[in-house]
Amino acid sequence: MVTADDELFVVAPGVLPDDAEVEETLTGKGVLAFPADTAVPLGYERIDLELAWGGVMLVPGRIVERLAELPGDVDVPSTLMRLSLQSGSPIRHLDRDLLSEGHWHIDADRAELDAREKRWIDAQRRKIAFRAPGLAVAERAGARLARDILGQSAESVPILAAMASVITALGLAAFGFPAAGIAMTGLAALFGHMAGVVDRVAQLSRPKTNHGLLHRLLGHAIDPVFILLLTISAPKEFGFLRAFVPLVLFGLLRLGENYSSKKWRATYADRILLGVLLAPAAFLGFSTEMAAAIALLVLATRFFPTLRGD
Incomplete structure (x- = not known):
């Protein structure tokens, strides 16, 4: 009334x-x-x-x-x-x-509504600079995918594909193919970020979604799986030191992700880019050397003020 x-x-x-x-x-x-x-x-x-x-x-x-x-x-x-x-x-x-x-x-027609929906979804996309190329591509791909699958049963496909990629990576490692596992882990990071974009847009119209647990599990799993696969890929004569370089690398990346200047945090968090760099090296047999080089580069960007960009 x-x-x-x-x-x-x-x-x-x-x-x-x-x-x-x-x-x-x-x-x-x-x-x-x-x-x-x-x-x-x-x-x-x-x-x-x-x-x-x-x-x-x-x-x-x-x-x-x-x-x-x-x-x-x-x-x-x-x-x-x-x-x-x-x-x-x-x-x-x-x-x-x-x-x-x-x-x-x-009295908008179908074409006008589709164009408006596209603009609205694109507006929800985070503006990630190409200093983090993997995340930037995944953000754009996720927004594009959201236009096609929001509100449909296929909405779960990206996060399920990411989880399947992680499981496949572990399976490949168990059968002696850690290089392929590293590539699959990078793919899992790509699917996972795309799934995050889809879920973020979905929550704006439907606050309660069912994928929160899977997103958290995936977020916690990517780095340990990378570390495990890099450890397996390292020369056996290193013994327990095989895990040293991967642990240092991901420790430095985490520090950079949390404590660097804002414009560079996405770069340190870009596991898609990391997978692209590590997978070819792993197939060629020098994943440890590549991981060490990346760790050294990350350390340099945090140590020298001219490289920090603070």
Whole structure:
């Protein structure tokens, strides 16, 4: 039941506004309006010679009582808009570019809805610079994948593919193919990040998702699996020292990920890039040397101020 003290937020049928613009412009009671010369040909209701109603308004609840005085077949949103203006609600102007750039729709068709969905999903993508090329590619690929599988049973495919890749990597190591296992672990990191993007977008429309545990397990598993595979790949004559270089490498990467300047943290966290670097070296038989070189490079970036980028 609407009372006189309430505020009524009204969106006309068929209107699909830009949420951010509504929040920014409609800070109090008012009627949102576009220039009439742009909006009226698109189907928006004319207010006067200069303005057309954008289909959204925030109005005082007391004007609802006046609807009882009118015939039952009136257009309620349009009537509320007129009554609101008569009662003194201000007009709040919208930029015509919202219409021309496709951010505000009325009676949108399938193509317009698809384009809007694409922009919305892309807006949820984290802006990861190509200082972390693996994560940057995975972020973009995950956003693209989200457009195709959100709300479908296939939504679980990326995280399941990541877990399957980890299991496959361990199986390959058990059968004496650690180099292939390293490649599969890098692939698991790729699928895992893509799954994280899909899950992040899904949570905006459906806060409760079922993949939280799998994401946490995967996040905790990638580094230990890399360490295990690098240890197995190391020359046997190193004995227990076979694990030394992998442990140092991932310890340094973790330190960089947590304590470096913000612009470089994604680089230290990029396990996809790490897999791309380590897998070919492992196939050629010098994974330990490559891991040591990467560890030395990471150490140099943290030791010398000119390389830190702080």
